[in-house]
Amino acid sequence: MSGAVPTFMTPAGFLGFGFGQPDIDTGQAAVCLAGLPFDLGTTDRAGARGGPGAVRLASRMLIDGAHPNTRRRPDHTVFRDIGDFRIALGDIAASLALIEAQAARCPHLIAIGGDHTVTLPLLRALAARTGPVGLIHFDAHVDTWPESFGQKYCHSSVFFHALNERLVDPARMVQIGIRSPVDPAVWDWTLAQGVRVINAEEVHEQGPRTVAEIIRATVGTGPTYLSFDIDAIDPGQAPGTGTPEIGGLLTWQVLSILRRLDDIAFVGMDVVEVCPACDVSEITALAAATVVWEYLCRLSPTAPP
Numbered sequence: 001m002s003g004a005v006p007t008f009m010t011p012a013g014f015l016g017f018g019f020g021q022p023d024i025d026t027g028q029a030a031v032c033l034a035g036l037p038f039d040l041g042t043t044d045r046a047g048a049r050g051g052p053g054a055v056r057l058a059s060r061m062l063i064d065g066a067h068p069n070t071r072r073r074p075d076h077t078v079f080r081d082i083g084d085f086r087i088a089l090g091d092i093a094a095s096l097a098l099i100e101a102q103a104a105r106c107p108h109l110i111a112i113g114g115d116h117t118v119t120l121p122l123l124r125a126l127a128a129r130t131g132p133v134g135l136i137h138f139d140a141h142v143d144t145w146p147e148s149f150g151q152k153y154c155h156s157s158v159f160f161h162a163l164n165e166r167l168v169d170p171a172r173m174v175q176i177g178i179r180s181p182v183d184p185a186v187w188d189w190t191l192a193q194g195v196r197v198i199n200a201e202e203v204h205e206q207g208p209r210t211v212a213e214i215i216r217a218t219v220g221t222g223p224t225y226l227s228f229d230i231d232a233i234d235p236g237q238a239p240g241t242g243t244p245e246i247g248g249l250l251t252w253q254v255l256s257i258l259r260r261l262d263d264i265a266f267v268g269m270d271v272v273e274v275c276p277a278c279d280v281s282e283i284t285a286l287a288a289a290t291v292v293w294e295y296l297c298r299l300s301p302t303a304p305p
Contacts, residue, residue, distance in 0.1 A: 010060040012082035014112075014292070015074060023232065029080035031299060032106040032238060033292070036085050036099060036270075041117030041154035045242040048115045051288070052084055053273035054240075055112050057283035059293065061141035067297040074296035079110065091194050092153050096121040104128065110292060113272030115242065116143060116155035119227050120162060126225060126268055127167040133267060134172030134219035136161075138232035138254070141180045142197070144190045155273070163193050168225075170194040174218040176211065176257070177203060177232035180245045200247050208253050212260030219264060226269035232287050238287050240279025251287055258294050267297050 010016035014033050028094050035052025066073040085102045088094035099138060100121035103109055109300070111122055116139075126133060137143075137159070144160045146152075162168045170193040179200040191197065196218045231241040234248030271288045279285060 006061065007060045010063060010223050012056060014056050014079075014289075015296075016063050017076055017079075017081055018063075019081055019083040026065055029082070031079040031108045031110060031296075033079050033081045033084065033107070033112070034085050034102070035112050036087075036114035036118040036272075038087050038095055038099070038114040038118050039242075039275075040090070040095065040115075041151070041240050042115045043148050043154060043156055045275060045278060047275040047277040048113060048242055048273055050276045051114055051272070051285075052112045053186045054276035054279065054282070054285040055271065055274055055288045055292070056070065057082075058282045059289040061286055062289060062293045066224070067294075070297060072297045072300035074293065076301050078296055082106075087243065092117070092151075096153060098194040100125045109268045110157045110295065111270040111272075112292065113270060113274070113289070116227075116272045117153060118272060119270055120153065120167075122270060123162050123167040124165070127165075130223045130267060132166050132169040132172075134222055134224035135174070136215055136219060136224060136264070137166045137173065137175045137229075138177050138227070138249070139175060139229040140174060140177055140200070140231045140248055140295050141225055141229070141243065142178055142182055142186065142190050143229075144184070144195075163195075168221075172219045172222060172224070174198065174215050176215070177249045179247050180243075180286050186254075200249060203249055203253060203257075208256035208260065211259050215257070215261060216264065217268065221265060223267040224264050226266055228271045228272045228288075228291050229285055230271065231273055233284075233287055238284040240275050240277075240284030241273050242275045242278070243273070251290075254287075254291065255294065258291070262298060266295070266298070 235244035
């Protein structure tokens with residue numbers, strides 16, 4: 001991409017690659033990237049429906065070079081941006097069904113949300129192919145509430161359902177960055193399932209190297225999914241999210257952890273909860289875009305000459 005056009009003239013797709021055709025490219029591209037402009041499951045500030053566009057726009061900042069550690073860089077042979085998934089306007093259940101059906105056509109999917117509710121249909125589609133997967137979940141919240149305000153399916157209940165539906169293997173599930181207030185019954189239920197929780201304070205005290213070792217020991221060598229809620233990052237560095245919580249991870253900690261997970265058998269990932277209306281100077285969207293870029297660089301088969 002370097003030298004082609006100025007950054008500000010980059011096309012609309014992620015990293016400047018144009019949109020593909022969902023009905024064609026989902027069967028042809030080894031890795032598909034899709035936007036999920038859905039935020040009906042939010043319980044605080046709405047606006048995550050604008051996340052896919054904001055993250056794609058911020059990804060322009062990542063087009064002009066290779067990874068500083070591995071010298072790898074994503075290109076059109078690695079992934080195809082297939083645009084945004086369809087949703088059913090105003091209907092949570094119908095939207096989840098639509099998302100699951102579209103995700104089922106993607107052999108390896110990178111999803112940009114949208115609120116965290118969208119991870120449930122993504123895991124349903126994935127588990128139908130692989131069985132229960134390991135899960136690496138970055139978040140400020142456990143998201144294992146059985147419901148919120150009478151709503152069964154929402155962004156705070158996604159992993160309650162994923163665990164109950166056996167989409168995720170609880171013995172291979174680890175949550176990183178947890179720090180929000182939580183009902184003691186929800187907390188106890190989560191731990192009773194066998195989920196490993198690394199709260200934000202532990203990350204700060206133990207450091208990325210130790211945290212990465214815990215993650216790798218927990219998920220092992222089986223197929224593993226990465227779900228990254230942007231509110232895992234401290235709101236001082238990622239203000240553009242619907243439910244911010246102070247005391248979060250710093251972006252350097254996130255990158256340091258992710259770069260130590262190179263041997264994980266990832267089978268898909270999402271970045272969710274970017275709310276551009278609450279963002280400042282695109283820093284939240286850029287953080288989300290960089291998480292996706294790190295994942296894509298990892299999938300790049302070889303470093304360029």
